[in-house]
Amino acid sequence: MRRRLLARALFACALLLSFAPVRTSRADAGSFSDAEVLAAEASTRLELVQTRVTAYEQKGFGYQSQAGPLSGPGSETLHVLQVQGEFVMHQGERLTHRVWVPVDLVTSASANAVDSYYAKPDVISTASAQNLASEIQYQLSARADDDSTWNAGAGVHHEENFLSWFYSLEYERTLAEKNATLSVAWNQILDWFDAFTLGGKRAGRASRASSNVNVGLSQLLSPSTLVGVSYGLTLQRGELSNTWNSVPTAAGGRVSESLPKERVRHAASLSLAQWLPWGGALKLRYRFYRDDWDVSAHSAEVELRQSLADWLIVGASYRYHHQTGVSFFTTSAPPGLKYVTADSDLALLFAQALGVNAAVTLPTASFGSLVLSCGYEHYFRSDALRVNVATWATGFHF
Amino acid sequence: MTDGVLKVLAGVALGAAGLAVATLLGGCAVVPQNHRAHFADPVMRDADDALDAHRKRKLYTTREAAAGGDGKTAGGGCSCQ
Numbered sequence: 001m002r003r004r005l006l007a008r009a010l011f012a013c014a015l016l017l018s019f020a021p022v023r024t025s026r027a028d029a030g031s032f033s034d035a036e037v038l039a040a041e042a043s044t045r046l047e048l049v050q051t052r053v054t055a056y057e058q059k060g061f062g063y064q065s066q067a068g069p070l071s072g073p074g075s076e077t078l079h080v081l082q083v084q085g086e087f088v089m090h091q092g093e094r095l096t097h098r099v100w101v102p103v104d105l106v107t108s109a110s111a112n113a114v115d116s117y118y119a120k121p122d123v124i125s126t127a128s129a130q131n132l133a134s135e136i137q138y139q140l141s142a143r144a145d146d147d148s149t150w151n152a153g154a155g156v157h158h159e160e161n162f163l164s165w166f167y168s169l170e171y172e173r174t175l176a177e178k179n180a181t182l183s184v185a186w187n188q189i190l191d192w193f194d195a196f197t198l199g200g201k202r203a204g205r206a207s208r209a210s211s212n213v214n215v216g217l218s219q220l221l222s223p224s225t226l227v228g229v230s231y232g233l234t235l236q237r238g239e240l241s242n243t244w245n246s247v248p249t250a251a252g253g254r255v256s257e258s259l260p261k262e263r264v265r266h267a268a269s270l271s272l273a274q275w276l277p278w279g280g281a282l283k284l285r286y287r288f289y290r291d292d293w294d295v296s297a298h299s300a301e302v303e304l305r306q307s308l309a310d311w312l313i314v315g316a317s318y319r320y321h322h323q324t325g326v327s328f329f330t331t332s333a334p335p336g337l338k339y340v341t342a343d344s345d346l347a348l349l350f351a352q353a354l355g356v357n358a359a360v361t362l363p364t365a366s367f368g369s370l371v372l373s374c375g376y377e378h379y380f381r382s383d384a385l386r387v388n389v390a391t392w393a394t395g396f397h398f
Numbered sequence: 399m400t401d402g403v404l405k406v407l408a409g410v411a412l413g414a415a416g417l418a419v420a421t422l423l424g425g426c427a428v429v430p431q432n433h434r435a436h437f438a439d440p441v442m443r444d445a446d447d448a449l450d451a452h453r454k455r456k457l458y459t460t461r462e463a464a465a466g467g468d469g470k471t472a473g474g475g476c477s478c479q
Contacts, residue, residue, distance in 0.1 A: 050449065052450065054453045056457070086449055102449075177428055177431075179428050220429045220434070223434065224436045267465070275436035275437070275441070281442045287464075291464075297464035299458075299464070305442075306441065307439070307440070313440060313441055319458075321458070326463065345460075346463045349462075361440070373447070375450070379457060379461070387461070389453070
């Protein structure tokens, strides 16, 4: 199993490294004539190449997990190693290409479904042994004129028991001498995945579709103040459970989670960014959320960034989140309920997150600016779930 | 937190949003191009690290019942509701 997992991780790294020739082709440009080089420089230009590695360590307990006593709660222990790569390239004056490849190496997050080393998936003792999730997304930005830009994106996500397709289309228009920007976006996701019984046997395939419309408006209020508002409406249909979540019953057993087949979600946010005269910036954000499963949520975030030198920026952030639970949440289900869940993510809770980060920018002779950044974030919830997140990134900004 | 407090917070939020929209639509003082240097300061940039934004969004949306409103879809993908 470990060798198989290692092989997959190496494959994922190879996929990331396969984009390296993008830079090499420029370095080899000496074999072309000066005119060809100048023409190529005018038509395509690499703007950004960066990678980010993030490690998550989660500890906690939830009644949906079977990794514990029959009446719960079970373990939600989880480790994730996430590798992301991003490439941004301009083609001419109007087109921008962005390729983004996140790869997640996950333990104990989702069912280990098709691994041939196991006769059946493990959805009980450790939720899953190990899993590898990979994704690739592409976005094309086309500037129609001086004020209008179209962004179109597509992508695919794959993990052992799960396939997902993405599509997005966005229109951005600047207004009032570029003092304001209006954006309208449509996102579509289609998920197709294995369904499981509580014992870990496959129960056919399931699917869900998520359709989303977002409207956003940002406005310069002064030479140092930027505000923005946005609203998003999402309609989801299909199997909205992961199918292996369980619910303890009042009789001392467990039943499968059962969720409504439709969900309508509204979210509105308000943000403010203020430049500070001592080389800093203050960013505030508030978000209100409401859906037809009776969840209301408030999230507030404050971030401070400070430039300590031309090459060094440090930052700190705090986030508070409060949500009501879904109306059918229970940790001891009576018989006969149509909808029931014990998923701790759907319960009444509040969560806080504290983060710090630093970024160093170093000019290089031939690769633009080298940007190195690192950060740490501690996320903790009222139900004792804890997540430690460490992240570091390396990138070249040309 | 009680329902009453939530309603008050929701009212404050809606009021703030309404005020912001009114401000935006009311035609604020135009900031000339040559007075926008502060927005180019690296400390003000938001979008220069989409990868960090992604990992943050995933941390929150996979552990909470509320998502969306930030230009991305709420739910879907990665076995999340």
